Amino acid sequence: MLWLAVHLPRLSIDLVSRALPEPASQPLVISEGPVQRRRVQAVNEPARALGIQIGMGLSAAQALCADLLIQARQPDAEQQALQHLAACLYRVSAEVCLSGNPSTGNHGVLLEAWASRRLFGGGQQILEQVRSILGELGFLAQIGLAPTPAGAELAARMGDGVHALSRHALLRLLEQAPLGLSDLSPDAQQLLSGSGSRYLGAVLKLPRDALARRITAADLNYLDRLSGQCADRRPLYQPPARFEQRLELPALLSSTEQMRFPIRRLLGDLAAFLLGRDAGVQRFHLRFAHEDAPASQLQVGLLQVERDRLVLFELVEERLQRFELPAAVHEISLHAHELQAFAADQSDLLSDTRNVQDSPERLLERLRARLGEQAIQALEPQADYRPEHAQRLRPASTNTRADAALPAALGKRPSWLLATPQPIAPEALHLLSGPERIESGWWDGFDCRRDYYIAEDPHLRQVWVFKTPGPSGGWFIHGVFG
Template identity: 40%
Template sequence: MHWACLYLPHLALDAVLRNHPDPERPLVLVTGPTQKRVLAAVNPAAQAAGLRPGMGLASAQAIVADFGCVEYDPAQAEHWRQFLAAWAYRFSSQVCTAFDQAIVLEVEGSLRLFGPWPRLRSRLRDELQQLGFRHHLVAAPNPFAARVLANAHADFAVGDGHLHSALGQLPLEHAGLDPAVVESLSRMGLRRLQQVLDLPRPSLAKRFSSALLHHLDELLGTRETPLTFYRPPDRFDLRMEFDHEIESSQALLFPLRRLTGDLAAYLAGRDGGVQHFDILLEHESVPATPVRVGLLSPQRESAALFEFSKGRLEAARVPAPVRGMRLVANELPPFVPASRDLFDLRPAQAIGWDALLERLRARLGDESVCRLTPFPDHRPEQAWRSRVRESDPHYPTTDAAAIPARPAWLLQQPVLLRDTRVEYLNGPERIESGWWDGDGIRRDYYRVRTSQGQQAWVWCPAGMQPGADGFGFMLHGWFA
């Protein structure tokens, strides 16, 4: 088994149902001119009510009084097939979308990473089910055989030794042949592909074009046809349109969860992450409301993306009811998973520091969560700044490793140290700076241990000895 085929017979309908607020209600896709509308696809509820693809819309309305109608959009169906190709890219670097209503991927190399075929098949099925797409999944020695076998089998795998037999049992209408060729062969009394394979090749070459023999050779693997492989784009753009106006932010959480889940699947496929993306809330008569989601580090987990987006969405001011939602991510940096110690003693429910910061920023707002960074000023009161974002351009930074030891607790204003029995640990360190802005200082700093065993950062005026002229140390901070 070298190739897997994901056949998507209900792709257009599933693309609608996965975003529909009531998928259990009878729903059909309609197509055709205005005078002759026909059903292109029906969901299980509509099929149970007696509706069938190809039925006229008027006849369907005579059978079922109330069912939903959505216009069949081939371009939208192809958009979702490309999305699933991006998802499949995480399992194989050779993904091809050249086959109708299907995606094929080479899985020989993937088996060494994801385990034997039953395990990989189970994972593919579970993730496709979570994404909301019905499918057939078939594995075969070559992509052409996998594609035609998927027409007749929902779950099937065949190796080189049994490929000829498996292909021979296919009905001609499922063998991927041209309909005109199938009709001609049927008139000759041929019903299965094995009967065609048993015919002399010179006779087939005389009665049919060379395309038939080429197709048979591709199915058997005796002819190699080059394929064009899929490459995922460097931008994610997905939109959902609602059937009615939504005024509550809680009602927007379901489509938001679906959009962030699709973004996570796309990111996993290209082995990347996202740090900044926009959620656009579309309205009927006013411009779209942008909701900017900025993360401290690249993320790609579905639950994390949804939670961080949810906080931003709930805090957004929406001027009008929402008719559509769009998620756009233009920058997709590489993703590096967080490292964990082998013997990590944290509880299983504990979250990482970055995840905690993201939650606080989502709930409280960006400006409410800051981090302290060194600032290139020798005066202790001026040596630190609060920074909202890592890329905040307002203040220059300095290398923290180049700064001498400083106390973790710096007092807002120095106070007199009322302890005459101190032990000198380090110093003096003279700090003389700030003369240019009228707030200059000239101090000698010491690190001392008090009579209570605490380590303090103290200073006295430059050149003056503690105790001279009745002057004692000024306490400026405490070391941990």
């Protein structure tokens, strides 16, 4: 087996940067700890250039930069982002695990890459897939490879691109791995470092009996899992059956134009999640949280199952132009509770490649988003024998049904039905088939009692005609066959 580890050393900073249209040029720090003793947990490059370091007291950091932008750490948002990354990596491997210790800000994801190498055409292509997903989500990460999960985690923490593709290479890597990057307990690290062992390779060379007397069984088990002496069983991640993602904004936004970038980011997350689940959506909603007003929602319903980020954003953008915000927004969340199977468009080998952006379905989606839900109408069959009541107009939506229950054993029907039946002389008709008696509608005041025939008129057209029963009944053309 070959494990690929993704280490996210600056996840808390990336979560804030994701809501910004451009990389923050202002010094930014993430703070944590008690109110009286808040310290710096993460810094961006402009803050680091001013001398602000991780672990520094917040007051000392503010002394170095008067206009320092400070954001409190959000462990729940970090864990949600980690789970979302795992769901997106599910399209690379079916064995995905969450790793690291969130309480210390040590975040990561593990996936088994050996079984997927043939599917992607080799290990390099798998790495490119993982880096592409990280780029889509806006995360800066370090990637490591090793034959054991713990070894891959350690390789990723040592630096981006650190790989040990065999157990022999892993043992050589451990010769250079500092104790501080391992998952040994702080007490074990202090004890081993005090005895002169600063690298994991030196620790593994110590006599096992002597080592077992000085460190806990959990630390000893970690060393065995790290070197491959025993199995390292991890609980596999299972992606959720619904999508929910929220994005807290660094500043209040008061117009829909300002929200284009964060909404694009959320839709990108949705598209990546759907690709990992091999699914699509037909309806979802955006929720806008306001400080001085109840939350507002923008419902989005589609005529077909979609998962393309650009298509979803185009449809949302059209609806945003007609959406009024009741107050400024401090948080946006996207919810898709009904995932559906997605079938990609198939094209014939010899036919011209069809541009799906110009397909009739996409055109209807754009028109509906731009003109409103009521602007595009669809014909819906009705269970009624009377021809003029056999269908009705209704707004096209995801609930439009083309398979409504129709009366059984209907005769042949014309493709063109006249709005008003036109009288015609019976001697001008050559009857071909019929009659078909239609007698209905006594309950709603539109009683209908007719005998229908298929006939040929003087212009040799095949028409649908009827005669009202009785001695005074006349003949009428009601439809024309195409």
